[in-house]
Amino acid sequence: MLYFSVPLGKFVRRVSRLRGGGSALPGLVVEKIDPDFMRRTLSTLPLGVAVVSGTNGKTTTTKMVVELLESQGLKVFTNRTGSNFTRGVAAALLGEVDWRGRLDADVAVLELDEAHAVHFVNKVPPRYSLLLNVLRDQLDRFGEIDKTAELLQHIASRTTGTVVLNREDPRVARIAQTLDGPEVLYFGLDDSLLSTFPNDDDMRAAPGSPVPAAPARPAADVVLRRVGADDADFEYDGATVTTGMKLRGVYNIFNAAAALTLARGVAGARGTGTDQAGLLTALSKVAPAFGRGESLVVDGLPLELVLVKNPSGFRLGLKSFPAAGYATMIAINDNYADGRDMSWLWDVEFDTLRDGGVDQLTGSRAYDMALRLQYDDVAIGAVDTEIAPALAAFIRGGEGKPKRIFCTYTAMLAIRRELSKITTVEVVS
Amino acid sequence: MTPRSPETPHELSFGHELPPEDSAAPSKGTIRVLQLYPRDMNIYGDWGNALVLAQRLRWHGYTPELLEYNVGDPFPADVDLIVGGGGQDSGQLVIQDDLLSRESTLKQMADDGTPMLVICGLYQLFGKFFKTRLGSVLPGIGILDVETHGTDERLIGNVTVSSPEFGSILGYENHSGQTTLGPGVEPLGTTAKGTGNNSTDGQEGARYRNIVASYLHGSLLPKNPALADFLIRTAVERKYGSFTPGTPDDSYAVLAREHAARRPR
Ligand SMILES: [Zn+2]
Numbered sequence: 064m065l066y067f068s069v070p071l072g073k074f075v076r077r078v079s080r081l082r083g084g085g086s087a088l089p090g091l092v093v094e095k096i097d098p099d100f101m102r103r104t105l106s107t108l109p110l111g112v113a114v115v116s117g118t119n120g121k122t123t124t125t126k127m128v129v130e131l132l133e134s135q136g137l138k139v140f141t142n143r144t145g146s147n148f149t150r151g152v153a154a155a156l157l158g159e160v161d162w163r164g165r166l167d168a169d170v171a172v173l174e175l176d177e178a179h180a181v182h183f184v185n186k187v188p189p190r191y192s193l194l195l196n197v198l199r200d201q202l203d204r205f206g207e208i209d210k211t212a213e214l215l216q217h218i219a220s221r222t223t224g225t226v227v228l229n230r231e232d233p234r235v236a237r238i239a240q241t242l243d244g245p246e247v248l249y250f251g252l253d254d255s256l257l258s259t260f261p262n263d264d265d266m267r268a269a270p271g272s273p274v275p276a277a278p279a280r281p282a283a284d285v286v287l288r289r290v291g292a293d294d295a296d297f298e299y300d301g302a303t304v305t306t307g308m309k310l311r312g313v314y315n316i317f318n319a320a321a322a323l324t325l326a327r328g329v330a331g332a333r334g335t336g337t338d339q340a341g342l343l344t345a346l347s348k349v350a351p352a353f354g355r356g357e358s359l360v361v362d363g364l365p366l367e368l369v370l371v372k373n374p375s376g377f378r379l380g381l382k383s384f385p386a387a388g389y390a391t392m393i394a395i396n397d398n399y400a401d402g403r404d405m406s407w408l409w410d411v412e413f414d415t416l417r418d419g420g421v422d423q424l425t426g427s428r429a430y431d432m433a434l435r436l437q438y439d440d441v442a443i444g445a446v447d448t449e450i451a452p453a454l455a456a457f458i459r460g461g462e463g464k465p466k467r468i469f470c471t472y473t474a475m476l477a478i479r480r481e482l483s484k485i486t487t488v489e490v491v492s
Numbered sequence: 493m494t495p496r497s498p499e500t501p502h503e504l505s506f507g508h509e510l511p512p513e514d515s516a517a518p519s520k521g522t523i524r525v526l527q528l529y530p531r532d533m534n535i536y537g538d539w540g541n542a543l544v545l546a547q548r549l550r551w552h553g554y555t556p557e558l559l560e561y562n563v564g565d566p567f568p569a570d571v572d573l574i575v576g577g578g579g580q581d582s583g584q585l586v587i588q589d590d591l592l593s594r595e596s597t598l599k600q601m602a603d604d605g606t607p608m609l610v611i612c613g614l615y616q617l618f619g620k621f622f623k624t625r626l627g628s629v630l631p632g633i634g635i636l637d638v639e640t641h642g643t644d645e646r647l648i649g650n651v652t653v654s655s656p657e658f659g660s661i662l663g664y665e666n667h668s669g670q671t672t673l674g675p676g677v678e679p680l681g682t683t684a685k686g687t688g689n690n691s692t693d694g695q696e697g698a699r700y701r702n703i704v705a706s707y708l709h710g711s712l713l714p715k716n717p718a719l720a721d722f723l724i725r726t727a728v729e730r731k732y733g734s735f736t737p738g739t740p741d742d743s744y745a746v747l748a749r750e751h752a753a754r755r756p757r
Binding site: 207208209397403404405406407408409410412414417427428429430431433434435437438439440446448 | 508509511512514535536537538539540543544547580581582649650664666709710711714715741744745747748750751752755756
């Protein structure tokens, strides 16, 4: 049976691709006929498996880790198509292994949804895990933040080598106390940047209020010291380095500190030394992942897509991308992948949009958004729950200003589909 | 800036800010709205309920004074309206003892007819007790004749309630505690979509004197202005004898309700 599973899985993959199907079926087939396929294949990698999980920023961070490791000459296997669940990993593996089931890579870096990561690590204990944050995201799916923290704790407990933790997220940092096996490394923020990263516990702190005195924090392997317009300072190995950044938005750049910590750990494990300059060059070139603050050009004017999934992310998005000079659209869907509960909109303050107002609202919950803005005294241009006409009207209007769209996940997919009809947009399969 | 009350020193460090006041019309009076435990019980948009009360008071021509009460604070005097939210299990443990120490104050206010809105976690703790799945019992303050039992089942999704007093009420539930009502309270309504208090009797929320208790987030008040105005009218009538409403523009609320009602569970 074992000898046939890979060719059969590859065959199913090919057929399901031809039929335009998703990536899950071949993963399902190989899991059924050869349940050990994934563990067996990944266990051959000399530098093991690294799992990236957490609420916000998994996709961009995983992309960064991959590019940083590639700058070190490593061959990296990753689940690039966004199938961040176990079956998706199996399917991605089928695409990469040869007909005898061998994977030509040094290390695997896998983005995994918190709940699916638990299943994955039960099958494949990772050598590394990177745990980003626990934020209020789709609580209707996981129930409670503390529950999500437990999922991440489980990932950490199954990690055999090094666990990389966000020092500034109390629920993530606390995981260290529960571990006695793996090494723990932290990534952290300069004190001066802490106030730009509200966590859900002090979400209600008034803007500009002092950060409550935090308990002494452990030393971090990499600390983000400063964020500039197109550069940033990171401190590690006792020195501060400045590097240019293509990534926008403080939260993306904080995740760069996370990626650096993990990549330094993995590259260091080879024992052949790390190419520090190469790491920084790679970091400066990382472009945002699909829809995460990327910039397009439409009718000669910049159009930015900012993905907003939860209150902290929306607040950070509003803070990171100031409204002045931009036409603004907000697209709020409530499909399963967005989260059905609209309560989160009431935990975001929209006062920064008060001066210029919002030109266009769209999405299945456009009127929930309109209601939210009304209560923050933000003027509203037009509301249309249908995304295609709303986007067309937004692009036509705007008085020659650059444009910015804050959108939930499925709204972003719909907007990209529409945009691809009028401009070149990266399409992810 | 929100007017600050000297009795609540912690108010400065918590709480969203209200939009600046722009009305030049003379105020018909001031209503003091107290948020209960916003630091520990503020999950799922509970700020939305406080914001809606404050803004609608303005739109009706009154001046809101938003106060906060957190664990260990002195309890503010002359409160006209109370709003309290949900929390995680951990938040409920943090406020537990403090809430019990305020039992007589809150009971007195409830029996005097102070309007109150308590959502989810505070709904449960305003009841007699919360018995966890493992059998331990967290005492509540017993203002509401209800009891809650923890379960393994999480009740999640969009909810539509039909209420004899308020018409249809729209919201979103997310709870694993199941609540049953005793003879001392009325249900807020019956569920037309969703589960509500528990998975058996089709009832949602509780009504006692001027208290409205509910599992619904959403936030609850923005899409249910009739409920918000009931709380406001009651507070104003108690303080000033009569209520002269203004003319809030509820057209977005009406449309948001229509669209929300059509969304899947
Ligand atoms: Zn709840």
